Amino acid sequence: MLEAQRRNYASLDPCVHCGFCLPACPTYLVTGDEGHSPRGRIVLMRALERGEMSPHDPALLEHLDACLGCRGCEPVCPSGVGYGSGLEAAREQIFEARGLSPMARAVLGVFQHRAVWRPLFALARTLRATGLPQLLSGRSRFGFGLGMLAASSEQRLNGAAGRPSSNSPSQTGRPGNYLPTPGAAPLPRPTVALFRGCVMNALFSHVHAATRRTLEVNGYQVVEVRGQACCGALHEHAGNAGAARSLAEANVAVLSDQADFIAVNSAGCGALLKEYGRLLGSPTAAKMAAKVRDISELLAERGPRAGAPIGLEVAYDAPCHLQHAQRVHQAPLALLGAVPDLRLQILPGSDRCCGSAGIYSVLRPQMARAVLDDKIASFAAAQPRPDLIVTGNPGCLMQIGAGLRAAGLPIGVAHPVELLDLSYEEAGYYEVSGER
Ligand code: SF4
Ligand code: SF4
Numbered sequence: 001m002l003e004a005q006r007r008n009y010a011s012l013d014p015c016v017h018c019g020f021c022l023p024a025c026p027t028y029l030v031t032g033d034e035g036h037s038p039r040g041r042i043v044l045m046r047a048l049e050r051g052e053m054s055p056h057d058p059a060l061l062e063h064l065d066a067c068l069g070c071r072g073c074e075p076v077c078p079s080g081v082g083y084g085s086g087l088e089a090a091r092e093q094i095f096e097a098r099g100l101s102p103m104a105r106a107v108l109g110v111f112q113h114r115a116v117w118r119p120l121f122a123l124a125r126t127l128r129a130t131g132l133p134q135l136l137s138g139r140s141r142f143g144f145g146l147g148m149l150a151a152s153s154e155q156r157l158n159g160a161a162g163r164p165s166s167n168s169p170s171q172t173g174r175p176g177n178y179l180p181t182p183g184a185a186p187l188p189r190p191t192v193a194l195f196r197g198c199v200m201n202a203l204f205s206h207v208h209a210a211t212r213r214t215l216e217v218n219g220y221q222v223v224e225v226r227g228q229a230c231c232g233a234l235h236e237h238a239g240n241a242g243a244a245r246s247l248a249e250a251n252v253a254v255l256s257d258q259a260d261f262i263a264v265n266s267a268g269c270g271a272l273l274k275e276y277g278r279l280l281g282s283p284t285a286a287k288m289a290a291k292v293r294d295i296s297e298l299l300a301e302r303g304p305r306a307g308a309p310i311g312l313e314v315a316y317d318a319p320c321h322l323q324h325a326q327r328v329h330q331a332p333l334a335l336l337g338a339v340p341d342l343r344l345q346i347l348p349g350s351d352r353c354c355g356s357a358g359i360y361s362v363l364r365p366q367m368a369r370a371v372l373d374d375k376i377a378s379f380a381a382a383q384p385r386p387d388l389i390v391t392g393n394p395g396c397l398m399q400i401g402a403g404l405r406a407a408g409l410p411i412g413v414a415h416p417v418e419l420l421d422l423s424y425e426e427a428g429y430y431e432v433s434g435e436r
Contacts, residue, residue: 008089009049011082015042021073021083026353026371027066035063038073038083045090055097064090066367068360069237070353071324084325088236095239104238107359111198111230112243121202124149128203137405141365144402151401151413152203152394192220192298193259195251195273198230199394200266209432210421211265211295217429218302220261227254231269233321234358236279248276248285256288265295265417267393268358271325294322295417296331296392304334307423309341314419315379315386317350317400319393320357332392335416339423345386349378354403356395368399376403379411390416 021038022028028037035044044060047053053060064087071084100108110117127133128149137147192215194208201208212222232247251273255262264270270292272279277286316336322328336344355361355371379389389400392415401413425432 005089008085012042012086014079015081016079021077024072024076030370045086055094068353068357070320091239092241108235117198139406147402147405148398151398154206189219189221190260192222192261192263193225195262195264196228197266197269207415210417214420217424218304223259225258231272233268233272237358248279252285252288256284262292263295267319267322270294271321294328296335300331300334304338306338308426310423313343313386314388314390315345315347317389317391319396320353332416339419347378347382354396354399356399372403376407388412388414390414
């Protein structure tokens with residue numbers, strides 16, 4: 001066993017089996033099965049580490065595969081157990097012994113090569129532009145998949161301005177110019193490289209455009225860096241550390257010297273980018289990782305500058321990889337706080353996983369849907385009913401958006417930065433060319 005794996009397993013040492021983590025675990029809440037709880041999984045992982053269970057044992061595989069990797073069990077643990085690190089070690093050991101399932105291999109293979117995912121996502125965008133996913137989304141597995149694609153569209157941001165919503169897949173706009181507060185000394189303008197990623201770049205280019213504009217208004221200078229790869233988070237979560245490392249190396253090679261900060265608007269990508277130093281074990285990777293910030297952190301550092309009211313009722317849903325992995329809690333709220341008079345709700349269960357969890361919703365759709373159902377029920381019961389659910393991760397946007405459509409709820413989904421962008425446009429800081 002590698003030293004890094006041993007260290008990761010050691011993060012499970014403080015567990016005293018108290019069970020305080022059980023009510024925070026979505027898979028335990030759905031099944032009531034101790035084997036699907038953090039405490040049960042820790043016992044299994046320790047048995048695997050000690051060689052008392054085989055990495056081919058069906059019960060071990062069932063319980064560990066069913067873990068969302070959401071790390072909702074970490075903040076509630078009074079002993080400070082590092083569950084995520086232990087899970088990483090166990091999944092790596094299982095991967096070394098038996099590889100990936102054919103389905104996981106196929107999905108992860110797509111994300112490993114730009115030459116494969118780019119044309120596939122181009123096809124998805126073409127399908128999305130036909131409007132069929134919006135029309136045919138529903139509760140069946142096929143309908144839910146179409147709902148996920150439909151949810152990646154820019155939508156329902158028609159607030160105070162009363163603009164019609166649009167499903168336009170891309171929107172470039174004119175970048176906003178930094179408008180210093182009258183009378184205030186001008187702040188330095190740090191440079192920021194935008195991490196483009198794969199899903200974000202292919203299906204959420206409207207969020208990238210909003211990210212650029214809002215950063216510029218808040219005094220950052222955004223630079224484009226070519227040659228970026230997928231962050232590798234999906235591969236790392238599946239235990240394929242080798243593939244994750246090779247993608248991380250590609251990103252470190254092009255991003256490490258490019259800017260003062262690296263802005264990430266996908267919580268899952270940001271969580272791993274911040275860990276590149278540990279993953280690659282090189283000073284260059286550690287230096288690059290230290291520059292990584294979630295978009296909400298960069299904007300919160302500048303206030304952010306207030307926009308104009310947009311007249312929307314929204315509920316914020318915290319992505320697991322932002323709150324538990326990156327431990328970023330206040331910055332997204334500060335970002336939303338820059339939209340005057342925004343009616344913001346934090347609903348029960350908003351800190352719980354939506355069931356997306358990387359490729360989990362593809363590999364274990366039934367459990368993913370069961371986990372999502374509780375969240376959708378909370379949205380359905382909200383008074384007043386929100387116009388939008390805002391969350392800063394593409395998988396969550398697609399999973400929650402599809403769930404809302406399947407439940408027939410007239411609620412949209414958006415990234416928090418899209419709201420700030422609309423608010424800035426309302427304030428006249430810039431005009432977005434084309435339609436919303
Ligand atoms: S992980 Fe923490 S909360 Fe859960 S059983 Fe172990 S010590 Fe208790
Ligand atoms: S990571 Fe999430 S699903 Fe896995 S044991 Fe912890 S709370 Fe449960």
